[in-house]
Amino acid sequence: MTATEVRRRQGGRSARVRQAVLEATLAVLRESGPDQLTVADVARRSRVHETSIYRRWGSRQNLMLDALLGAQDQRMPVPNTGSLYGDLLALATERAEYLSGSHGRALLRSMVMSSDDAVLIEMRDDFLQARFQSLKPLFDRAIDRGESLVETDPRLLLEMLFGPLYFRVLISREPIDREFLEHLVDRVAAVFGITGR
Amino acid sequence: MTATEVRRRQGGRSARVRQAVLEATLAVLRESGPDQLTVADVARRSRVHETSIYRRWGSRQNLMLDALLGAQDQRMPVPNTGSLYGDLLALATERAEYLSGSHGRALLRSMVMSSDDAVLIEMRDDFLQARFQSLKPLFDRAIDRGESLVETDPRLLLEMLFGPLYFRVLISREPIDREFLEHLVDRVAAVFGITGR
DNA sequence: GCCATAACGCAAGTGGACTTGCGTTAGAAT
DNA sequence: ATTCTAACGCAAGTCCACTTGCGTTATGGC
Numbered sequence: 001m002t003a004t005e006v007r008r009r010q011g012g013r014s015a016r017v018r019q020a021v022l023e024a025t026l027a028v029l030r031e032s033g034p035d036q037l038t039v040a041d042v043a044r045r046s047r048v049h050e051t052s053i054y055r056r057w058g059s060r061q062n063l064m065l066d067a068l069l070g071a072q073d074q075r076m077p078v079p080n081t082g083s084l085y086g087d088l089l090a091l092a093t094e095r096a097e098y099l100s101g102s103h104g105r106a107l108l109r110s111m112v113m114s115s116d117d118a119v120l121i122e123m124r125d126d127f128l129q130a131r132f133q134s135l136k137p138l139f140d141r142a143i144d145r146g147e148s149l150v151e152t153d154p155r156l157l158l159e160m161l162f163g164p165l166y167f168r169v170l171i172s173r174e175p176i177d178r179e180f181l182e183h184l185v186d187r188v189a190a191v192f193g194i195t196g197r
Numbered sequence: 198m199t200a201t202e203v204r205r206r207q208g209g210r211s212a213r214v215r216q217a218v219l220e221a222t223l224a225v226l227r228e229s230g231p232d233q234l235t236v237a238d239v240a241r242r243s244r245v246h247e248t249s250i251y252r253r254w255g256s257r258q259n260l261m262l263d264a265l266l267g268a269q270d271q272r273m274p275v276p277n278t279g280s281l282y283g284d285l286l287a288l289a290t291e292r293a294e295y296l297s298g299s300h301g302r303a304l305l306r307s308m309v310m311s312s313d314d315a316v317l318i319e320m321r322d323d324f325l326q327a328r329f330q331s332l333k334p335l336f337d338r339a340i341d342r343g344e345s346l347v348e349t350d351p352r353l354l355l356e357m358l359f360g361p362l363y364f365r366v367l368i369s370r371e372p373i374d375r376e377f378l379e380h381l382v383d384r385v386a387a388v389f390g391i392t393g394r
Numbered sequence: 395g396c397c398a399t400a401a402c403g404c405a406a407g408t409g410g411a412c413t414t415g416c417g418t419t420a421g422a423a424t
Numbered sequence: 425a426t427t428c429t430a431a432c433g434c435a436a437g438t439c440c441a442c443t444t445g446c447g448t449t450a451t452g453g454c
Contacts, residue, residue: 008430008431013419013420013431013432014421014430014432017432038411039411040410040411048432049433049434051413051414051434051435052431052432052433054411054412054413055431055432056431058412059412060410060411108309108368109310111367111368112306112309112310112367116370121370124368124369124370125369153380156377156381156384160357160360160361160384162360162364163359163360163361163363163364164360165360166360166364166367166368167360167363170309170363170367171305171309171321171325172322172325173313180353183350184353184357187353187388187389188357191384191387191388192384205400205401209450209451209452210402210449210450210451211400211401211451214401214402235440236440236441236442237440237441245402245403246402246403247442248402248404248443249401249403251442251443252401255442257440257441257442
């Protein structure tokens with residue numbers, strides 16, 4: 001057995017502190033916005049010392065990322081419109097709306113700017129993994145209905161669907177209108193042989 | 198005529214200062230990397246006062262963005278492989294490689310984090326516009342060869358091609374391998390009715 | 395050449411992210 | 425119940441992005 005075996009603690013005070021800080025972070029985020037959020041604010045509000053916050057999260061960006069990812073876990077709408085085309089359009093529409101909002105923009109910027117140490121990498125990966133996983137039923141239902149003709153790689157499909165949305169929000173900052181969404185979904189659906197528009 | 202009409206100066210000292218600062222920025226960027234770059238470093242190296250830099254560029258991020266966009270203007274390879282499919286694959290491959298490198302990652306993060314005041318918006322828009330414009334010949338040649346069957350919206354096509362790359366580099370941080378690139382280009386080409394793989 | 399002023403230099407300061415060292419508290423294992 | 429120590433509290437300090445006020449320089453228009 002290795003000489004040093006760090007036994008981390010997860011319950012009790014640790015958990016309370018964690019929850020208090022994340023709640024405070026979201027509150028400050030709502031009231032002041034992502035650019036105005038200071039770690040001192042969060043510390044005051046959560047009654048947890050600033051030092052403790054830095055020791056656990058390492059940076060302001062990482063803290064915001066953790067809080068925003070946690071908040072995301074709640075509201076994860078999986079559309080069910082009766083057709084895969086409809087589902088994809090609904091999904092893209094909802095995502096575009098969320099990502100364009102201040103909450104979404106804050107999350108994206110946090111994901112982009114967060115460091116790439118092991119903990120953060122795992123956090124991001126878990127989140128995306130869960131995201132993709134939660135959309136699996138959507139494809140299963142389509143297969144049951146016999147809608148998808150081409151062998152479909154859901155992962156690639158979703159990357160082709162979401163990629164352009166992220167591009168617009170993050171890079172070109174063009175607004176995403178309904179016309180663009182429909183064209184995009186049309187093309188994506190077509191390439192994966194999805195019938196039943 | 199309006200009361201206040203600001204006559205900006207573009208030549209002489211202004212231009213020299215601008216060039217000196219941007220060169221210094223790139224130099225520091227090469228030597229220290231984007232995270233280690235401080236405005237004080239750039240000021241020392243360019244022999245331009247820190248205050249002047251802030252007055253002109255407003256923020257560290259904006260400065261880096263300007264420098265990196267300028268550096269991009271030089272090396273803009275427009276592939277010509279003889280087929281649109283080949284061109285797109287070459288293009289995606291080159292972009293993926295560049296974006297994954299430290300230089301590219303710095304540019305992306307700068308674009309994401311840069312403020313959205315009028316000057317910056319215009320800077321980004323001009324850059325992207327020029328980018329898309331420079332790729333137009335690629336489609337013209339394809340049309341001449343009779344390769345593209347579907348009415349092709351080059352803008353949408355490029356967004357569908359680049360979007361997933363940006364997604365991987367910025368969000369999921371998955372490496373982009375050759376297999377992914379080929380699948381992606383396959384799909385994009387297919388949906389736009391591009392023949393002649 | 396002269397003048398108005400845009401752009402720069404300089405000094406001084408503010409605010410906030412992040413660190414360090416040390417003492418204290420409270421889960422968890424025995 | 426006792427002990428060990430991870431996690432927290434606290435004070436103090438560093439670093440750097442960014443600002444402000446004021447004097448100085450050097451363009452560009454006349």
